[in-house]
Amino acid sequence: MTAVLTPVAAPAVLRRDGVRWAWGLGTLVVLGWSLAGAGLFSGAVVNGAGTRQFGRFAAAALSPATDGAFLGVLASSVLITVAYAALGAALAVGLGAVGAVAVARTTWGRRRLGWALARGALAVPRGLHEAVWGLLLVNLLGLDPWVGVLAIGVPYGAVTAKVFADLLDEVPRGPYDALRATGAGPVPAALYGLLPAASGGLLSYSFYRLECAVRSAVVLGLIGAGGLGYQLSLSFSSLRWPEVWSCVYALSVLCVLAVVAGRAVRRRVADPRPAGDRLRRDPLLTTAVLTTLAAVAWSWWYLAVSPATLVSDRTGDQLRYVLAAAWPPDVDGPLLSAVASAAVDTVQMSVIAIAVATVGAVLLAGVAAHPVRPTVARRLTGAVVRAALLVLRAVPPPVWALVLLFVLLPGILPGALALGVYTLGVLGRLAAEATEELDPRPRAALTALGAGPVAGWLYGALPAATGPVLAYALYRWEVAIRDTVLVGLLGAGGLGALLASRLAVFDWGAVTTVLVALIVLTTAVDLVSARARAALR
Template identity: 70%
Template sequence: MTAVLQPTAPPAPRLRRDRRRWAWGLGGLALLGWALAGSGLLSGPVLNPAGTGQVGRFLAAAVRPELGAEFLRVVAGSTLVTVAYAVLGAGLAVLIGALGAIPASRTTWGRRRSGWLLTRGGLALPRGLHEAVWGLLLVNVLGLDPWVGVLAIAVPYGAITAKVFADLLDEVPRGGYRALLAAGAGRGTATLYGLLPPAAGGLLSYSFYRLECAVRSAVVLGLIGAGGLGYQLALSFTSLRWEQVWTTVYALALLCLLADVAGRAVRRRVAAPRPGSRRDPLLTGAVLAVLALAGWAVGYLALSPAALVSARTREQVAYVASAAWPPATDGDLLAAVWSASVETVRMSVLAVAFATAGAVALAGLAARPRFPAGPGRRALGVLTRLGLLLLRAVPPPVWALVLLFVLLPGVLPGALALGVYTLGVLGRLVGEAVEEADRRPGEALRASGASPVGAGLYGSVPALAGPVLALALYRWEVVVRDTVFVGLLGAGGIGVLLSAATSSFDWPAVTTVLIAIVLLTVVVDLVGARARAALR
């Protein structure tokens, strides 16, 4: 008899990815436990009851902001300064990103990895430093020139934009690019005509997202003296004029809301272009409006290119460069840098954990309802989204100063301040992820008789776990940079060392601290990227 060969079943897939996920999950919990242990929350008193009265006055002033005509004129002028910094900083960043994307793209280098690695490494320094750090350094070179606010946004955002633009170019189909190379075109020309056109939508969408971020960065720079709404907020806070503080906060929230709405409209139109129309009037109008604003901003800020190449600027650059090298290497400073770096990591971990927990708890309310909802549910959703907007409109140092009224100095006030601000950002992102998630599992459960809560819990939550954790890891990378900024204003972490070294003009120590900051952000970026890869 001839034996009949039965088809063998394929071998079971190895569970490497699941094991990696468990390993990263347990590692994350251990990191959170380590951060909690070092925060002082579990080992001693952290509250300062004497400050509760001041916080009460701060909260009570929210319903009676300053509405005097004179102060409103001041706020309006500060708003114009903030918009001018944001538009010019974001516009210059997009220009830098467009020029840097070609050498940063892996496609344009082909198999020559050394040039690509050097370019990517060169982008790590400018994007590794917070815009407030750049502002602090530029003030020592340019003085109080308005170029400080513009360049402090443009330099780090330009490096970030170049990296993102390069990634977008690497992801588009390469057929046209290869055809141009085969026809004898150079790599630059082939990139310009073969990769840029199919990537244009994503590039435009990200450019407007950068403009939204630049608005918040312009506010942040105001806290270190660059002018605008942030500067007015710092003045009102220092004098404890809470009514003026809330007027400025509401102006910030309105400005952020306008930027968010406009940016979202552009990104949605890019994602779903109008059929049968070669030129979209909304996108064309948005681009023309930004160009017009940029032209106005140059005149409003009275920017002079001569200030960048003046004799004084050249002398200051030469002095700082010669004074800052070699970096300081004494043992006491290195020990202080290590201790401050540990404190920075602890603050960032606690901030992201708090923000992620809050974003998950509010996700159902922050997302627009998928199913018909009553007026109460819709009103609650609007209030939740407005609350998240207020949280992210106020810069983290302001939250830190408020929390220091009721919390003893240490890791915890800075961590909670960053957590409150990050909750505003992450709550919006998680809400959008809920809105864009696949609705079919939940609809199937609803059709079988499940309640809306049950349908969401079992139909949507499993699919959202990965994206939410990926968003949290991405925000962790951003929070580490924000932690440095919080430290610049005295809330702890490595930023405190940078502020002290800069104030005393100890340039070798400044270089050492800056190197530590860049290394810290690079390590966190790499850890976050590996963790996100394990979650895919």
């Protein structure tokens, strides 16, 4: 008995987890370096003269343009954006289905090298932002609706192929092997033994891609493909603030509709209705699929897409010319040092953006989450914060950069903050959802012993929410480094700005160099982020 009671000496000092502390310290150092690079510690960054213009812009939020003529223009812009999104997503799903077979483990079996090469080939289209694809394609095809469709369809197709392949690989092989054993060919066996098990996931993901395509279509509008993004930049550059706000509200509504519809489909796929006594298709899913197919057909007609452009002699000549000019890439000293300094700017922008978004998201998550015990005031503030977050993520980052240029001097800071504001919209919602999923009881126990709201949050909510929120933040960093290029294309500096300037003078050799640098950089960020997330677990 006494042996059990022998007291054990307490360890005298608190031992911190070395790996995590190294990551934390490293993050702080990189953040300080980025802020210094943005000029925060050296001279003025604020443009005092612009505050009045900013005030006029903000005041117009309450009086958006509602005259009939503009609303008509707005409606046709929305239709163009939706048409690009529908066609782009349809192309992505088509390419993804074909590509999935090409990169699935199932297809390659034991031929590991072939599989790895096929997977690696996907990294190239995936590493380039839709807007970069848009600019490259404009140079090939001229002003043609195919530019918008392909700019969405190609990079999305590569991502979709990877996800579809993973979904197919995860399906248990037993049923397929059993069918093959009874003499069925590979295609019928896959149709009966693999596809049914994967179909829910495939459908869910397809609709998720459609949601994302709406956002991408808006962004492509900003670089000239038409639609809502184009109208927004037009109203912005002619300083018509009420029109800008009408566009912002239309964008927000469009994003909400896309998310609500997409979520309805995914929920139904995850939780199917029980079958009745006769063969019946799920009305919601059937409507969604048929509506989408009809929308794709309508989009084809509305945008007047013609396959002839893709196979015309002019396109072929242009492609041959560009490819010949683009290889070998330029590797002269001045260009390489320009690429290096632009890459540094890009990294610094993305780091500041993620830091701003993460801090903001953590502070707002509690307010944005649906309350457990709602009072009227609490419910109201929650609704306002959620609506604000929605507007933040509905408006593309380059537009936020233009808004911030009212009050900030040009440089990488406005671009970084614009990206940060946009990412805050996304991350704030994810953090709020993470907060809602927390177990409320440990915090209730602290309230029951008299802890105040701040202490209760610090001890009861923050420790549990930190892990998931940081993991989301790291994942969004991977997205942000790609979006930095987009902000840069429209002037905020970094690799995007360099790419835009090289494209403008048709310096194809330099364009290749910048594109390679972009792909290397995004891949490196993906690797660092994956490592950091592993350290968090």
